[in-house]
Amino acid sequence: MTLEAFQQSDALTLGVELELQLVNTNHYNLTPYAPDMLALLKNAQVPGSIVPEVTTSMIEISTGICRDAQDALQQLTTTRDALVKAADRLNIALAGGGTHPFQQWHQQRIYDKPRFKEITALYGYLTKQFTIFGQHVHVGCPSADDALLMLHRLSRYIPHFIALSASSPFVQGQDTAFDSARLNSVFAFPLSGRAPFALHWEDFERYFDKMTATGVIHSMKDFYWDIRPKPEFGTVEVRVFDTPLSIERAAALAAYVQALGSWFLSESPFEPQEDDYLVYTYNRFQACRFGLEGTYVDPATSEQFGLREHILLTMQKIQSHVPEGSREALQQLRKTVNDGMNDARRLRDAYGEAQQLPEVVRQSTLRFRGTE
């Protein structure tokens, strides 16, 4: 199979995908209601799509093409409200968060769909351990080469994305001491990590052809990279975000990617280098482990920053590239960085108060439906 051609898309348009948790309203554990939810939502009028995910306690929503944060939030609100209505009918609830705090992976069930069965056949128990919840942000690129340039430039900011969205401190009932433990599950997959360093589409095509010739992959979907090109949409897809607890934060994170992209396209502030990736895994670990309190090694200068400090510096740099409809969202995001308040901290604070993880999940469901 050859790599499909990179489609045209309007530069800097956005698309947001959210993987969501379906939870019972009694014990707030994950509950396998995806088939019933999808049946109820079959004719729902929503801007994007609502589709199943790998296990039956998950559901994925996506927006259509968005101009800015405001547009994304409007679309997400419409879909969220439809989901909440259906969930209310079934007496379940939806929650954000990168992991469910106390679900047991072995209790999950694979959704009855050929692709998910194939993945299970290949990866064994890893598939059920993949009951984790991420946000993907697509950003439109004018051309295939621009997309690769965008991809490798955005790679420097992967720690930002992780720390800002981190919402998975608890796994299997334990505090992991990570702000984003979700990405540790992704690392178990052999085709995870970073994309190969190729700045021209022909080089990337050659790499793809070699990989398909080995029989290891069949399509772009088989790569679980942190950022990957999405030729059929004409976008680059950032995949490291934990699903935030609220759709407002999801829209703000998308706006941050968009503003970075706009900065790259209009100012070409730096040329990506293969050596950027020398500190990539270390920076990534720092963001996962310590969130906004992690350290950040600048790949170009090797200078060390506090991650929070580096995010605030970057926000300063891109301020003039933020479109009108995203200003408020990014202002809110900056405020949470100043306060050191990502969703992981919010979840830990909730646990500190309640001392019971089911109550933490209940509060997350209220936050997702916008009533907290």
Added chain:
Amino acid sequence: MAPNSLPILPSPHIGSWLDAHAGPLMSWCVLVAAAAIAGHLVFRLSGFPRMLGYTVVGLLAGWLGFGDLPWPLQGNTQVLLQTAVGTSLLMAASQISLSWLLRQPWLLLQSLAESVAALVLVTGVLQLLGMGWAVSLGVGVVAMAASPAVLLRVVADLRASGAVTDRSLLLATLSGVYALVLGLVITVAWSPAAAVGVGAEDALASLVLTAAGLGQLLLSLGLTVLWAVLTTVALWPVLRWQSSRSDSTALYMLAALVAVSLLATRWGGSAALGFLVAGLLLRNMSPKPLVWPSAFMAANTMLSLLMFVLVASMAGQVVPSVGLVSVIAAAALARLVGKMGGVLLLGLGTGLGWQRQWPVACAQSPSSGLALVLASALAMQWAVVNTGVAGALTAIALPMVVLCEVLGVLLASLALWRCGEAHRGIGLSALNAKEKRHDA
């Protein structure tokens, strides 16, 4: 027939011999051990829930004369059964959100329809078979109740979860509410016509409303509310405490439930209904989730084992005859038709698709301890006035309960497997097919 003696089949009387030589406690030790092993074997070899094994052992125990149990249930046996049934009802009711339920009128209608249909059909069929109003209505009320206890065990053994499972448990619990309330009304305020002699015609007596019974009914309802409040007050703090998962919490909860059962046995009112209402209060008085101690769940499992053995051993003592078997079969069939028809006819509008209503309907077919509690209460109250009615009610209701329990467990298990909500990787056949893997 005296209220404390059922017709006994000619049997080897091994139980009586053991009782006489080693004491009743030793009999129960043997019985519980046998039930546990039989349950394990059933589960391991067939994949069906363990309670089928418990029931088989209970039936055998009844036939062999184990336990020397009084009927209607009295004393410690009654307290044990009330606690076992009540614990399951408490746990099942604590999963019902009243605010959600009130926003789902179709669901309430469906629940009422299946319960009333079972009541009307069973009563009607028995009336047509000439059993008299008192017996027909008595058995009808017993038939109304589905079994949250059975479903909780099926769900635990088959690791079932999902919309069908939750909906099934909800409908079963609601039918328990209707049956317990109606059972209380009929037991306390109504009475069969007094016996004129000792003969079959006494069993055809009709029901009469007694003036004294109305006052008694109000008292019983008041006492039931009191038991519900007491249970809630006792459990509320520990289920909300931050460290409520300890073993000592479970012990405290058990002690509180047994104490309330003892009070209800002594002073009146329905402990089972009280526990059920307590479950509703605990769930709905605060939005915060309840955290049940795992030791309490384990205790519930053991109490359920005793309950299933008890139900079957009581029925195992009834004399089967061709006439009786056909009456019991007709009543059980009428119950099945009523419950399944009610669920299926009013399934639309409840949020679950048509194909998902079938397994929910099948899961309403089991009957167990709750039905035994109702039958025992009716037999106890009515035996004083008319032993013929009490005897006939017992002779039909007990085997019907066991028949529905066995068939119901099979139906519910198959339905949950079929709809994909129960785990298949259990049992020898599953092991041979390499299904006991994470991806089964």
